[in-house]
Amino acid sequence: MKNRFGPAGWTPERLGSLKGKTYVITGANGGAGFEATRVLLSKGARVVMMNRSPDKSADAIKALKQEFGTNADVSYVLMDLAALASVREAAKELLETVPRIDALICNAAIAQIATQHLTVDGFESQLGVNYFGHFLLCGLVFERIDQSAGRIVVVGSNGYKMGDKRILFEDLNYDRNYSAWNAYAQSKLAQMVFGYELQRRVQASGKCVEVHVCHPGASRTGLIRNTAGIATRLLATLLSPLAQTAERGSWPEVMCATEDGLERAKYYGPMKFEMVGPVGECPLEAFALDPEQASKLWAVSEQKTGLNWSP
Numbered sequence: 001m002k003n004r005f006g007p008a009g010w011t012p013e014r015l016g017s018l019k020g021k022t023y024v025i026t027g028a029n030g031g032a033g034f035e036a037t038r039v040l041l042s043k044g045a046r047v048v049m050m051n052r053s054p055d056k057s058a059d060a061i062k063a064l065k066q067e068f069g070t071n072a073d074v075s076y077v078l079m080d081l082a083a084l085a086s087v088r089e090a091a092k093e094l095l096e097t098v099p100r101i102d103a104l105i106c107n108a109a110i111a112q113i114a115t116q117h118l119t120v121d122g123f124e125s126q127l128g129v130n131y132f133g134h135f136l137l138c139g140l141v142f143e144r145i146d147q148s149a150g151r152i153v154v155v156g157s158n159g160y161k162m163g164d165k166r167i168l169f170e171d172l173n174y175d176r177n178y179s180a181w182n183a184y185a186q187s188k189l190a191q192m193v194f195g196y197e198l199q200r201r202v203q204a205s206g207k208c209v210e211v212h213v214c215h216p217g218a219s220r221t222g223l224i225r226n227t228a229g230i231a232t233r234l235l236a237t238l239l240s241p242l243a244q245t246a247e248r249g250s251w252p253e254v255m256c257a258t259e260d261g262l263e264r265a266k267y268y269g270p271m272k273f274e275m276v277g278p279v280g281e282c283p284l285e286a287f288a289l290d291p292e293q294a295s296k297l298w299a300v301s302e303q304k305t306g307l308n309w310s311p
Helices: 031-042 054-068 084-097 125-147 180-205 230-242 246-258 291-305
Strands: 022-026 046-051 074-078 103-106 151-155 210-214 267-272 276-282
Touching: 022 031, 022 125, 031 046, 031 054, 031 246, 046 054, 046 084, 054 074, 074 084, 084 125, 103 125, 103 246, 125 151, 125 180, 125 291, 151 180, 151 246, 180 210, 180 291, 210 246, 246 267, 246 276
Parallel strands: 022 046, 022 103, 046 074, 103 151, 151 210, 210 267
Antiparallel strands: 267 276
């Protein structure tokens, strides 16, 4: 697949000044979210991080201000995607304090939870954090993004191609046969299916929001360090030398938040084996674009989150 950005792919060198723009990033106190924050701040943007840890958020902000100066416009809103009440409270605070949102980057994720764990709202934890929490957040702040002619960036994963390759509506929590891989794959597929369905609904309604879906490839982050089983952690350690840095892993989400002229129904990320290398358009499996599955997922999501949302 030819890269429209040339042999080197998309890099932050394409960015001009982002002064006056505001970017909201979930899970931004470490990994790719932190690195995306660094890139955006370096171009003069305002960044609002939405994180669940006050201490880690404070440490992240301290480090960023040391790097970019005390005037660096970075702050955080406390939010735990595993609790819908927390998401609602965080969205309320965001709307009260952030007058424009040029992009909401749905970056936060948990992965490879070794044994089944349910959120306070009764969702399998990966589906709850990676998908339902983000669905609710996007819906609650959508009008602000639309008013800003902004974007929603869904950070998916190549894990969507694993597992059952469909949303298991008859057993969303994998109560019958829990598998860390299958549950994670479903959560990332749900995010992506939602992203493409939101694209369709926005286009049909004539709203001003762009929606893009990307993936970070194989990046060295702490995503599975504390949650995966021993075998998965060992495999990740063995493969770590083949992975790219968290900084490079952040480039696809920064690109989707800033680059003009990106097409709909595409999937952006590192192109070499879809793991590392130049950032551009990657192949996308047809089942991620299934409108029937997407419509059913939207209805289930509204019911599960208590949000009646018509973009």
